[in-house]
Amino acid sequence: MSAGIKALAKDTVIYGATNIISKFLNWLLAPFYIRVLADSAEYGIVTNLYAWVSIILVILTLGMETGLFRFINTSEEPKRVYATTFKIVGMSVALFLLVGLLSSGRIAEGLGYMSHPEYIAIFVVIVALDALMSIPFAYLRHERRPWKFAFFKFLFIFLNIGFNLFFLLLCPYLVSKGVSLPSWLFREGYGVGYIFISNLLASTFEFLLMLPIIKPALRGFDRALVKPLLLYCLPLVLLGLAGIFNKMAGQILIPSLYADRAEGMAQLGIYGGNLKIAVVMVMFIQAFRFAYDPFVFSKMKATDGNDAYRVAMNYFIFFALLIFLTVMYGIDLFKHIVAHDYYSGLVVVPIVMASEILFGIYYNLSVWYKVSDRTHYGATFSVIGLLVTLAVIYWGVPRFGIVAAAWSAFACNGVMLLCSYILGRKLHPIPYDTGKNLLIIALAMAFYFGGMAIEPSSLWLKLALRAGLLLLFMTLSIYFFAPELRVALRRLKRR
Secondary structure (H helix, E strand, O other), X not given: OOHHHHHHXXXXXXXXXXXXXXXXXXXXXXXXXXXXXXXXXXXXXXXXXXXXXHHHHHHHHOOXXXXXXXXXXXOOOHHHHHHHHHHHHHHHHHHHHXXXXXXXXXXXXXXXOOOOHHHHHHHHHXXXXXXXXXXXXXXHHHXXXXXXXXXXXXXXXXXXXXXXXXXXXXXXXXXXXXXXXXXXXXXXXXXXXXXXXXXXXXXXXXXXXXXXXXXXXXXXXXXXXXXXXXXXXXXXXXXXXXXXXXXXXXXXHHHHHOOOHHHHHHHHHHHHHHHHHHHHHHHHHHHXXXXXXXXXXXXXXXXXHHHHHHHHHHHHHHHHHHHHHHHHHOHHHHHHHOOHHHHHHOOHHHHHHHHHHHXXXXXXXXXXXXXXXXXXXXXXXXXXXXXXXXXXXXXXXXXXXXXXXXXXXXXXXXXXXXXXXXXXXXXXXXXXXXXXXXXXXXXXHHHHHHHHOOOOOOHHHHHHHHHHHHHHHHHHHHHHHOHHHHXXXXXXXXX
């Protein structure tokens, strides 16, 4: 295993552990919300608004995180690159704050939250803070400081959980015991609003404590860098939108595609609740991306760059398939994350997880247009993918319900993957082990369908048999398809 792949693996593990722990802690809030909120429609409000936040965040950051990695590795003044990207994002955030706060009432009316325009105002500030912090977080990744990165991520999670427990558990309990709380601190019946307030407070504290990391970005600005940065980064905005909208389109559009909006919000709550079960795959993809971006650009001038990208793809596919089978084999346990009323949506879990794998493969393939400064191809693939997503959702949701939203993401990622693979082979070929990768995917699918067909009367017998199949899949995959991993494991045994 090369030094570059070792560094990628190490960073992925650190970011992954950070993601797994922080997401798990945040994940615990989902069943908590489901149980403390009045009904699934209220949780649908949370799902709907957070979907919009993710999309707006991609637009506000203007692709500058990837731009930072691309230009900081070739600049003699890396801190000026950091400062320039931060200030460009700062200008977009300032404009967003101005327009968003002034228009919060009209936006709330358009989204159907006329009685709560403050939800929109709160979210405008949350997104602005998250956008401003995105560049300092990217700089920490470039500097290979994953532990500092982890500290701030954990800080936000613990603060957010603490504020949620305070507003949604402690305060109602105190009121039920006859304790009088001031109206500026707690208002009965506000429920879902306190989820948003908790996020705002946690983000504000996180931003204030990140000021020492942000301070170097306040000095210096390279005017000559602005144009190449924008030319490189703006097409990546569409790429980012495809990734986010692919995941979030259903959560945004489902309510409007049901004749009865109340039913649509209830189905959205069920859909959003079941997405939490697939969060393990989402965490892995995100951890890999955090480590992969700095790795890609550090290898762009290296003689072994293409081979490193090939090996990285192999490892990604193996571990992604392993996670997929682990979650699906244990779905009888994982489903208890949500209430029994949400079980009707379990059908979307394998589709969403498979879709995430396709997106991860596409993200690996995207290296060719990033290192060759052809990001406009990424924008083109994104537009095609968005059209596929919208077509499947608008045609499928009224006919088949929330399962169509899951298939829309799968179709979108599949089409983008094929486009990138075909053009990449012609314009910037990288010798991926395509045949080997297709075989291991086929093997995983055979194990998936075979394992899910095992239905003995005993739950524990079922889990034991599936665990045996999982070990067999790992053994066969490592032996036949992952020689680098096999060599690495042998070295570990010798130690």
